Amino acid sequence: MKFKQRTIAIRLSEMKDAQQMMDLDAIVWQDYNAPEPLNWTSREDFLRHCQPGLQLVAVIEDEICGYVGFRYPTLLQSNRHVYEINIAVHPRYQHEGIGTRLIEAVKEWAASEGKTKLSLRVLSTNPNALKFYEKLGFVREGRLMNEFYVNGNYVDDILMGFYL
Numbered sequence: 001m002k003f004k005q006r007t008i009a010i011r012l013s014e015m016k017d018a019q020q021m022m023d024l025d026a027i028v029w030q031d032y033n034a035p036e037p038l039n040w041t042s043r044e045d046f047l048r049h050c051q052p053g054l055q056l057v058a059v060i061e062d063e064i065c066g067y068v069g070f071r072y073p074t075l076l077q078s079n080r081h082v083y084e085i086n087i088a089v090h091p092r093y094q095h096e097g098i099g100t101r102l103i104e105a106v107k108e109w110a111a112s113e114g115k116t117k118l119s120l121r122v123l124s125t126n127p128n129a130l131k132f133y134e135k136l137g138f139v140r141e142g143r144l145m146n147e148f149y150v151n152g153n154y155v156d157d158i159l160m161g162f163y164l
Helices: 014-026 043-049 098-112 127-135
Strands: 009-011 057-061 063-071 080-087 115-121 139-151 153-163
Touching: 009 098, 014 043, 014 057, 014 063, 014 080, 057 098, 057 153, 063 098, 080 098, 115 127, 115 139, 127 139, 127 153
Parallel strands: 080 115
Antiparallel strands: 009 057, 057 063, 063 080, 115 153, 139 153
């Protein structure tokens, strides 16, 4: 497959990105890749949970085609060397290397912020995501058995990490 060459900018998210990121979440997060679909009740709700500057966004022209969010996994000071990440790429832009570029960008960002580890969670029902993360150097660190009940089935939550 040959893809059109696109100029992709990766930058920190800004307040103006909220609506596009909310729309992206509604498209990307479904019951096969998340414990439940993600639909924000309002812009204020989104901004309360996803503050500007806590995501790197991939932008083509003025359209956000993906993002990687990062945050501390807990409120404990002893856990401040870790960023927990989540990533979403619009289906229209998948398989164009945007996800890889976002993961590489968050690795660089985290290292520049003095972090030594990235962690993430992925459902066992999402084998493509597992392969993607492993290809980028993440390792499986744990498995929470039957952590979620989705569509009448128990689903495991797989914990993964990358050491910077």
